[in-house]
Amino acid sequence: MFSKSTEYALRATIFIAQKSSAEMKLGIKVISEATDSPPSFTAKILQALTRDNKIVSSVRGPNGGFYMTEKAKKLPVRSILDAMGEDEVLERCILGLNQCSEIQPCPMHSQYKLIKKQLILLFETKTIQQLASEIKDGEVFINNNKTSLKLD
Amino acid sequence: MFSKSTEYALRATIFIAQKSSAEMKLGIKVISEATDSPPSFTAKILQALTRDNKIVSSVRGPNGGFYMTEKAKKLPVRSILDAMGEDEVLERCILGLNQCSEIQPCPMHSQYKLIKKQLILLFETKTIQQLASEIKDGEVFINNNKTSLKLD
DNA sequence: ATAAATAAAGATAAATTTGTCTTTAATTTA
DNA sequence: TAAATTAAAGACAAATTTATCTTTATTTAT
Numbered sequence: 001m002f003s004k005s006t007e008y009a010l011r012a013t014i015f016i017a018q019k020s021s022a023e024m025k026l027g028i029k030v031i032s033e034a035t036d037s038p039p040s041f042t043a044k045i046l047q048a049l050t051r052d053n054k055i056v057s058s059v060r061g062p063n064g065g066f067y068m069t070e071k072a073k074k075l076p077v078r079s080i081l082d083a084m085g086e087d088e089v090l091e092r093c094i095l096g097l098n099q100c101s102e103i104q105p106c107p108m109h110s111q112y113k114l115i116k117k118q119l120i121l122l123f124e125t126k127t128i129q130q131l132a133s134e135i136k137d138g139e140v141f142i143n144n145n146k147t148s149l150k151l152d
Numbered sequence: 153m154f155s156k157s158t159e160y161a162l163r164a165t166i167f168i169a170q171k172s173s174a175e176m177k178l179g180i181k182v183i184s185e186a187t188d189s190p191p192s193f194t195a196k197i198l199q200a201l202t203r204d205n206k207i208v209s210s211v212r213g214p215n216g217g218f219y220m221t222e223k224a225k226k227l228p229v230r231s232i233l234d235a236m237g238e239d240e241v242l243e244r245c246i247l248g249l250n251q252c253s254e255i256q257p258c259p260m261h262s263q264y265k266l267i268k269k270q271l272i273l274l275f276e277t278k279t280i281q282q283l284a285s286e287i288k289d290g291e292v293f294i295n296n297n298k299t300s301l302k303l304d
Numbered sequence: 305a306t307a308a309a310t311a312a313a314g315a316t317a318a319a320t321t322t323g324t325c326t327t328t329a330a331t332t333t334a
Numbered sequence: 335t336a337a338a339t340t341a342a343a344g345a346c347a348a349a350t351t352t353a354t355c356t357t358t359a360t361t362t363a364t
Contacts, residue, residue: 001153001241004322007248014247014259027340036249040324047342060341061331077260089153095166096159097188099296107166107283107292108229108274115270122263131259140259144251156352179310192354199312212311213361 006084009045011035013080015142016056016066017073018132025058025065036143048083055083055128068128077131078123090120158236161197163187165232167294168208168218169225170284177210177217188295200235207235207280220280229283230275242272 002010015035020026028046032039046066049056055075058066081087093100093109094116100106134140154162167187172178180198184191198218201208207227210218233239245252245261246268252258286292 001244001246002248004248010247010260011249038323041322043341044323044343050341058341059331060329060339062333062339064331064340066341092153094153095162095294096154096156097163097293097296099293099298103291104298105292107286107294108278109292110286111274111278115267115274118267118270122260122267126260126263134259134262140257140261141249141251142247142259144249146256190353193352195311196313196353202311210311211361212309212359214309214363216310216361218311 002081002086002089003084005041005045006081006086006089008035008037008042009049009080009084010077011037011142012042012046013049013055013068013128014131014135017068017128018135018142020065020067022057022067022069025063025067027065031066034143034147036145045084049080051083055080073129073132074127076124077126077128078120080128081123090116090123154233154238154241155236157193157197158233158238158241160187160189160194161201161232161236162229163189163294164194164198165201165207165220165280166283166287169220169280170287170294172217172219174209174219174221177215177219179217183218186295186299188297197236201232203235207232225281225284226279228276229278229280230272232280233275242268242275 032042094112095106184194246264247258
């Protein structure tokens with residue numbers, strides 16, 4: 001569905017939303033381990049998300065790291081796709097036709113459009129915070145090994 | 153959603169299903185033009201679909217080309233994904249987690265699973281033939297420029 | 305048989321994505 | 335001010351995907 005970059009971006013952002021605040025920043029290492037993502041690559045991706053402080057914020061230096069503002073946490077999940085330049089994935093024709101539309105539909109268009117609609121609705125109505133809160137609530141995981149962040 | 157290879161495979165197969173029969177075979181050039189796909193690459197992809205005559209059949213030599221049997225036309229669209237080795241796309245976790253499941257769900261799992269279910273249902277119940285027949289029926293297209301195959 | 309037409313197979317190349325590493329800049333603390 | 339810590343930026347490398355081209359095999363028609 002999404003590129004690896006975007007998958008990492010989604011996981012990292014949800015994790016940061018759950019664990020961070022302006023007072024509690026998270027380093028690359030912690031984030032990449034908690035989300036089963038390669039550290040250097042995650043750093044690259046966070047740069048994109050941090051651009052203009054749109055999704056994620058960061059500060060350098062000791063006690064620095066990444067965090068999200070309460071405002072940013074309320075953004076729809078779709079804004080992560082936008083920041084990664086992969087928002088058109090949701091809108092694309094499932095057969096890859098550029099001109100596919102209601103007036104020039106592909107053979108799957110009429111069947112797929114309802115599914116597409118739900119996908120878009122999901123990404124536009126769910127906030128990052130809502131997803132993050134599920135991790136706190138119950139048995140929901142953002143990596144492959146059921147580990148959570150050890151805060152000491 | 154899918155790789156370009158799979159998009160080309162879907163378009164080519166639907167087109168072949170619509171236009172061909174054992175008596176009326178189609179050459180690479182015709183297929184690639186009708187589906188807005190690069191000819192050499194389309195040839196490569198058709199090799200995969202032709203393997204074991206699973207989806208598409210072919211014969212070499214003059215008056216040769218690609219075609220589908222009536223039996224093959226009745227296969228579910230999903231079988232094209234299978235042949236392309238991309239069937240797991242439908243099942244994958246939307247956040248890219250290998251271990252995501254009902255017992256170890258990711259934060260989007262509960263929301264996405266209904267959409268995923270519909271996607272799988274679509275690809276498993278729709279036959280190649282059903283999609284192909286839509287092109288005949290009405291204003292449905294398999295390329296970007298509303299052109300259809302000129303038979304002479 | 306020979307020639308022509310066609311797909312199959314395989315080598316190669318280009319482009320993109322994924323990933324790492326090194327250097328630089330910013331911030332904090334001592 | 336100096337040292338330590340952290341992200342930012344950018345160069346580079348590896349892997350994968352996309353695409354092309356050439357040669358080979360098969361089939362048909364002459």
